[in-house]
Amino acid sequence: MAVYTEVPDDEVESFLTEYNIGDVLSLKGIAEGVENSNYILHTTTGHYILTLYEKRVEKADLPFFLGYMQHLAAKGISCPVPIAGKDGNNLRELCGRPAAITAFLDGMWPRRIQPFHCRALGKTMAEMHLAGQDFSLTRPNALSVKGWKEVLDACEDKGEQVKAGLTDTLNKEYEYLEKHWPGNLPQGVIHADMFQDNVFFIHEKLSGVIDFYFACNDLLAYELAICLNAWCFELDNSFNITKAQLMLRAYQEVRPLTQNELQALPLLARGASLRFLLTRLYDWINHPEGAFVKPKDPIEYLNKLKFHQSVKSIADYGIAL
Template sequence: MAVYTEVSDDELEAFVAEYDIGRVMSCKGIAEGVENTNYLLQTDRTSYILTLYERRVNPEELPFFIGLMDHLAARGLACPTPIPGRDGGRLRTLCGRPAAIVSFLKGMWHRAITPHHCAELGPAMAEMHLKGADFPLTRRNNLSVEGWRPLFEAIRPRAAEIKDDLADLIAAELDHLEAKWPRDLPVGLIHADLFPDNVFFLAESLSGIIDFYFACTDFLAYDIAICLNAWCFEPDGAFNATKARVMLNGYRRVRPLSADELTALPLLARGAAMRFLLTRSYDWLNTPAGALVKRKDPLEYYRKLVFHQGIAGPGQYGIE
């Protein structure tokens, strides 16, 4: 989440009048995240999230995201539910951008991740995968292996501004990933951005999953690989095998992993690290001046990629 587009009071009042959600009491920008403009909208009835879709979001794909949240919520997954306007439509236009209002989930994300949080995440991720299995729409993952080289070419001329040898490491790693990327693992609906700030907890219980705007159809195990990167490293960069083990065991209790999926995890984890190294590098070099957004350090994922390059098999992730 972030704020790139400022919404005036008059524009906001006119927009909210198209819904039956009460009178606006307050609207505050949310600075976390990097993709869309988000506001915490408080009416005299309850709280909502107002999203204006920016940057990499293709407006033609918005019905997929909105429909997916409806689908998962209807099947009992705790996730935001798109709010229909008075005309029944869930997508509208605000300040020249596609926009929607979704329900507000109670809870907060944890900055200090413990093994308990990882143990909660595993089964919740597996349940999300199972509940999404009969979602009728599909969406190609534009930020998977086929999309990484174009991103690299976009940052290559300035990569040395981040790290002197960054371009050389990425070029060699892309050659490896493109040659070795698996082709026949189980495919389904994945979140593709399941970072701690997209998972809410009430006390110590997982209370919801948010921000489905990277969701797509891809290898289910790739979602797990993203979470190995996002949840299982300590602030000092050390990999925590206990966190990985409890997350994976929790997942496997709900949805067993095939031998091929387990074998592929180290390569998928390298690919997930590459994906976020590239997008963070692009954002680091191209974030608009004055945008209310926290830039994320791309070198965090440089270091994670180097770690995964040294993994010989899935057992090193704590898998029993």
């Protein structure tokens, strides 16, 4: 929940002279996103989102993110389309920060995930993976196997304060994954943060995907693994095989998984668990006292990791080889 940079009325007025989207009528900061400042911008031509990129986003990565959204939108994927200025650029500066305007996307993120959400997600995810195949820019995933090690080291042994034995579990899991991580699976651009607050629905229809600021090149099936964790567990940590089956089947109707991908899925799911367990643990032990944004519980992802460690085959995810 955040507006880090306040945009004065006269500054947005002059900013809009660089675009062909009319004159400003209203600008309201929205309480969404923890990385950037976001505004709903109403002009004489419609509604938009104005984003000011704060320090947690690398400026050098913005052409990749904005270009990817533009690329997806051109292929019919519903996402916030960046609006180009009169000079053709969609990235400029406002109040000393990199800034972009995107189309406003209707829809709400689902507070209670139901099976139909998972089915719609699987289909859209596969469509995004196919649409991204000919995107020309690349960005390595800073939070893939090598990146996990850096977070693991940065946590030192402070995981012990959260749960006894956690450091040992993390080290062993990392060693195992580092040794067995597959290198030969289909790659492409993934969203990499497709949690429920980044996927909008209008009733049962998926209306769009937002927040592409973790997008990167990685194994496509790894995105499915992230979403198995983010969408298919209940609040009591139990795994909902119906949701997983619907998501995986819907995905495969658009982009069938290879045998190698299917076989790797439990391992990828362990990796996805470790990745969010580590970053949540880091945020948990490093968040400032009394900070406004409450860190998320890392132990939720320890439970998910344990589930995937216990999986015998992908039949446990509701599908067959």
